[in-house]
Amino acid sequence: MPPSLTRTLRLLLVGSVLALVTGLLTSAPALAAETTRPTAGSLKDPNLRLVGRWDRTDPRTYVGNWESPYVEATFTGTTVKATVRDTVTVYASVDHGPIQTFDQVSGTINLTPEPLAKGTHHVWLSYRTGEIPTCATWPAPCATFQGFTLDRGARTLPTRDRKLIEFVGDSITVGYGTGKTTVDSYSWLLGEKLGVDHTNIARSGACLVQLTNCFGLNENWDRTTIGGSTDWDFRRYQADAVVINLGTNDAGRGVSGTTFGEQYTRLLEEARARYPRAHLYAFENLRQRYPAETRAAVQARTDAGDRRVHFIDTADWLTAEDYVDGGHPNEAGHAKIADRLAPIIAPDLDVPLPGSTADRNIEFTGRWDTSDPAAFVPSWAGAYFTTRFTGTGVTLNQRDTIDFWVSIDGGEDVYYSKVSGDVDITPAPLAEGEHTLRVSYRNVAGSYKGDAVFQGLTLDPGxxxxxxxxxQPIIEFVGDSITMGSTSSRTTLTSYGWLTGEALGARHTQIAWGGGCLVAAADGCTGVSQQFFEAGDGRWDFGTYQADAVVVNLGTNDLSHNVTPEEFQTVYVQFLKDVRAVYPRSEILVLGTFSERYVPQTRAAVKAVRDRHTRYVDTTGWLPPEGLTDKVHPNDLGHQLITEKLVPIVRRSL
Structure with a gap:
């Protein structure tokens, strides 16, 4: 072989080897990332939330200890399965729907025998633990978890951190005697009600004081397992609240008051050492055993300077019909306890009560006067609130008489006329699961009077x-009685502003006044150009929200109040500049009046502000005679015709 050819082959071979090595090195990080990325739903998935005292030493099987350990996840796709190792009774709920019971199962459990709709979903899985014979190897571990299995290509989503309540107790805290034990107990119901994590360090038959014939939480509450010898690593989680309900069983075992008080004080001291910032609640047991000693233990901690220790007086919380056997509450009894505990604990955790005016999951659209924290008042027309909720029923807490509309799960708006107090807005129970609610009060801006005051919602226990x-984008519609929907069948709800907002999937509100003018006329006509900046008894805080679009329709009434064209145009120019000052990024759409009054002046005002995000909209021909109730106000057809013209214009602005 010629030397030149040999050299060429040698160079080609070296180049090929270098290219191969370079390719391997280049792809190594990607391969490493691919092989180390955890499978969605697997034990390594950081988006899984495992609550309780879980033993994670075995990377293939996590073991939940004590009562009601649970795991939850938010996921995409249409199905979810869970895998457990040991035979156990499992409880699960998908999208906050009915709690499903899977009795004495092991291996892979299909939690969605009926596939879900495509989208984002939520699942939790818990166990019936500590109650013979639900765990085949009790008292050995049986609450085992080996991961969720999702659809191919599905993923889990991160969830925000939540406060945590730890419950310490006996069979009452466990939920003994109820159909589903722990998930029927007040501890589970309260945690779910407040939207916080919760765990049960409890055991049926437990005492506070360790005895030869009674399991004592004073020596066991800080252990990883029931009756185990391994100390729990409190770095794994920090409770924000600890509710201790003990003493029911100690009296029957002959524990003296002195011993009980000493051990209760010691337990509070240890809980404080483990949870330096938690609120500690000494729950007076329902049989009122050792109440003086329990109070004294709390007082001892208070005297030591601890300001986060509280005694809970439970006298008269329950009646005879709330018990299964005179000692253990039934489902209704547990629900009552949870409802009584919620307003005690929620403020200390800075967690709003669900359904209260402070509930951040209730979204208030429009201008609401929130100066009274217990009573929110909608200002102007078209204000409403929306929320999502679980359970089968909801009651609206309304102060005094008013009319309002209610839509549940996107259904038709139902009209409630002249109602007050606690108004049941689900007379027919809903299916268990997630629901949506929208309540719109009849406008009080203008001639109609009423007490549009929202004081909260009452939901089902838990x-x-x-x-x-x-x-969603926010659209404000500014105008007079036409914008309010006067003379249409449902006023605000059949107005073009409401219909346009709904068609665009936007939040929407009407800053409108029946009989209002653009200009505050000398004869007393309300000037919307001034009132626009007000709400309730004072100036509106435009930092509350920023509208994405503002649609203005003013001038219909000014002519009959002797407003000159020159004055109208001057005021309109200043008004548009003032709107721009409070909404620097909004699109402002200025409609010519449907009656064609002051149209040249309106067009000229828009031109004068020289703002490329303020535009004039010619409405000539939008409203035919058959679309009018009288010579001025649109009927339902008229508002619908306006909506059809306006929707594409506003959509382009958004």
Whole structure:
């Protein structure tokens, strides 16, 4: 072989080897990332939330200890399965729907025998633990978890951190005697109601004081397992609240008051050492055993300077019909306890009560006067609130008489006329699961009077509200009785502003006044150009929200109040500049009046502000005679015709 050919072959071979090595080195990080990325739903998935005292030493099987350990996840796709190792009774709920019971199962459990709709979903899985014979190897571990299995290509989503309540107790805290034990207990119901994490360090038959014939939480509450010898690593989680309900069984075992008080004080001291910032609640047991000693233990901690220790007086919380056997509450009894505990604990955790005016999951659209934290008042027309909630029923807490409309799960708006107090807005129970609610009060701006005051919602025991995902654009419609929807069948709800907002999937409100003018006329006509900046008894805080679009329709009434064309145009120019000052990024659409009054002046005002995001909209021919109730106000057809013209214009602006 010629030397030149040999050299060429040698160079080609070296080049090929270098290219191969370079390719391997280049792809190594990607391969490493691919092989180390955890499978969605697997034990390594950081988006899984495992609550309780879980043993994670075995990377293939996590073991939940004590009562009601649970795991939850938010996921995409249409199906979810869970895998457990040991035979156990499992409880699960998908999208906050009915709690499903899977009795004495092991291996892979299909939690969605009926596939879900495509989208984002939520699942939790818990166990019936500590109650013979639900765990085949009790008291050895049986709450085992080996991961969720999702659809191909599905993923889990991160969830925000939540407060945590730890419950310490006996069979009452466990939920003994109820159909589903722990998930029927007040501890589970309260945690779900407040939307916080919760765990049960409890065991049926437990005492506070360790005895030869009674399991004592004073020596066991800080252990990883029931009756185990391994200390729990409190770095794994920090409770924000600890509710201790003990003493029911100690009296029957002959524990003296002195011993009980000493051990209770010691337990509070240890809980404080483990949870430096938690609120500690000494729950007076329902049989009122050792109440003086329990109070004294709390007082001892208070005297030591601890300001986060509280005694809970439970006298008269329950009646005879709330018990299964005179000692253990039934489902209704547990629900009552949860409802009584919620307003005690929620403020200390800075968690709003679900359904209250402070509930951040209730979204208030429009201008609401929130100066009274217990009573929110909608200003102007078209103000409403929306929320998502769980459970089968909801009651609206209304102060005094008013009319309002209610839509549930996107259904038709139902009219409630002249109602007050606690108004049941689900007379027919809903299916268990997630629901949506919208309440719109009849406008009080103008001639109609009423008490549009929202004081909260009452949900089912254990039910709660849920955050509304995503952000919708906000549109304000500014005008007079036409914008309010006067003379249409449902006023605000059949007005072009409401219909346009709904068609665009936007939040919307009407800053409109029946009989209002653009100009505050000398004869007393309300000037919307001034009132636009007000709400309630004072100036509106435009930092509350920023409108994405403002649609203005003014001038119909000014002519009959002797407003000159020159004055109208001057005021309109200044008004548009003032709107721009409070909404620097909004699109402002100025409609010519449907009656064609002051049209040249309106067009000229828009031109004069020289703002490329302020535009004039010619409405000539939008409203035919058959679309009018009288010579001025649109009927339902008229508002619908206006909506059809306006929707594409506003859509382009958004």
């Amino acid at each position: 039910a709660r509200t849920l955050a509304t995902p995503g952000r």
